Amino acid sequence: MEDTSGETNLQQPPKRRRSTFFERRDSIMPQPAPDNILDSQATIIDGDEKRKEELLRYYDQLMNEKQQWKREINEKRNKYHDLRQQLEIATASSSRSKLDYSVLTSEDIEFLNAKVNISKLVEIQQDLHKSLMQTKEFYRKASQLNNVIVSHCENKINEVTDYIIENSTISD
Incomplete structure (x- = not known):
């Protein structure tokens, strides 16, 4: 029997490449670095223990990423709130005493409204x-x-x- 798998691969059109719009991850779970694990240690450590360690590292990475996203969302939420408050104050003020509120913080606006x-x-x-x-x-x-x-x-x-x-x- 001859190897016909090489012929079938040549006849098929090349596979389409995936879009690079989203950030690619090499795999769902990061692979262990071979430099960090010696051959003698690899035989000692059980496969389940390695998997648990890798899962814990991956979990920590995901949690850090989640915390970063939360911080960014809170910052954007606060910025949106400040801008909305500045808009409300700017529209409520009379036309002859219009001030530029774009560079002021909410504390500055409160101070100005008190005066x-x-x-x-x-x-x-x-x-x-x-x-x-x-x-x-x-x-x-x-x-x-x-x-x-x-x-x-x-x-x-x-x-x-x-x-x-x-x-x-x-x-x-």
Whole structure:
């Protein structure tokens, strides 16, 4: 009898490849690494014990993955809640005092809602900024005036010194 299985494999069309849309797993259960288990240990450890250890490792991996998914879902849920709250506050506020709530946290929004005269605080802050800029300009002008006075005094001292040296009667 000749081997006809090789001929039948050649006649069949090639198998379709699976989609790579989903992440592939090599197998349902991870295979043990041959480097970690010596031949002498492999004969000692029973097949059931190895399987239990592998199942426990795989279970731990799945539990860690599950915890990570829970954390991500909670973070997205909290972010959604904050955005919904910001939208509700933004739509409830009057059109003349519209503020951009996109960069504020829920604590900031609560703080702003507790303050009735927020526009007055903004005006005071702007006035403070203007007065600070004026003070800075005054300091710059005072510094320039101080430099002028010091240079004028130095010139007068030099003139007096030169006059004294020229009119001195002491000879060398």
